[in-house]
Amino acid sequence: MIEYVLLVISAVLVNNFVLTRFLGICPFLGVSRKLDTALGMCGAVIFVMTAASAVTWPLQRALEWANLEYLQIIAFILVIASFVQLVDIIMKKFLPKLHGALGIFLPLITTNCAVMGVAVLNVQLEYNFFKAVLFGFAASLGFALALIIFTGLREKIDRANPPRAFQGVAIALVTAGLLSLAFMGFAALV
Numbered sequence: 001m002i003e004y005v006l007l008v009i010s011a012v013l014v015n016n017f018v019l020t021r022f023l024g025i026c027p028f029l030g031v032s033r034k035l036d037t038a039l040g041m042c043g044a045v046i047f048v049m050t051a052a053s054a055v056t057w058p059l060q061r062a063l064e065w066a067n068l069e070y071l072q073i074i075a076f077i078l079v080i081a082s083f084v085q086l087v088d089i090i091m092k093k094f095l096p097k098l099h100g101a102l103g104i105f106l107p108l109i110t111t112n113c114a115v116m117g118v119a120v121l122n123v124q125l126e127y128n129f130f131k132a133v134l135f136g137f138a139a140s141l142g143f144a145l146a147l148i149i150f151t152g153l154r155e156k157i158d159r160a161n162p163p164r165a166f167q168g169v170a171i172a173l174v175t176a177g178l179l180s181l182a183f184m185g186f187a188a189l190v
């Protein structure tokens with residue numbers, strides 16, 4: 001049991017995909033202006049990353065059985081793209097405002113290196129099915145935590161009216177760097 005708790009703590013805080021591995025930066029910076037859009041992206045990433053972990057694990061076993069391991073990246077991209085398309089269709093139908101607010105960043109989950117990184121790490125670390133799905137879910141929670149904290153900081157900084165030289169992307173990058181440093185403080189936990 002403690003092994004699973006450490007896996008979750010590691011994926012969420014210590015080895016956060018955005019703030020310590022620097023994967024998934026595009027949606028992290030792109031949808032972090034408003035909390036509503038950030039929460040929508042968090043939900044989409046949580047679903048896609050968890051579902052992709054659940055499907056890519058047996059897919060990898062099938063590729064190994066057929067001696068087709070060299071097709072891993074292509075197969076994983078197809079799985080991820082399928083889940084992203086499903087999320088896109090559902091959001092367009094049931095949450096059209098959120099779908100419009102996310103814009104291009106929703107389909108870009110397909111190329112989000114954090115999602116692909118989780119699928120590949122599940123294979124490299126030789127996790128069993130349960131660990132792979134748990135790792136995917138925990139990594140997506142870490143992504144969501146980082147995105148929500150960063151969005152809150154950006155909203156507060158935008159209201160504070162920083163000097164002109166620091167407005168926009170400049171202050172966002174400085175804030176992301178400081179948040180990354182703060183998360184590196186969790187390194188001694190695991």
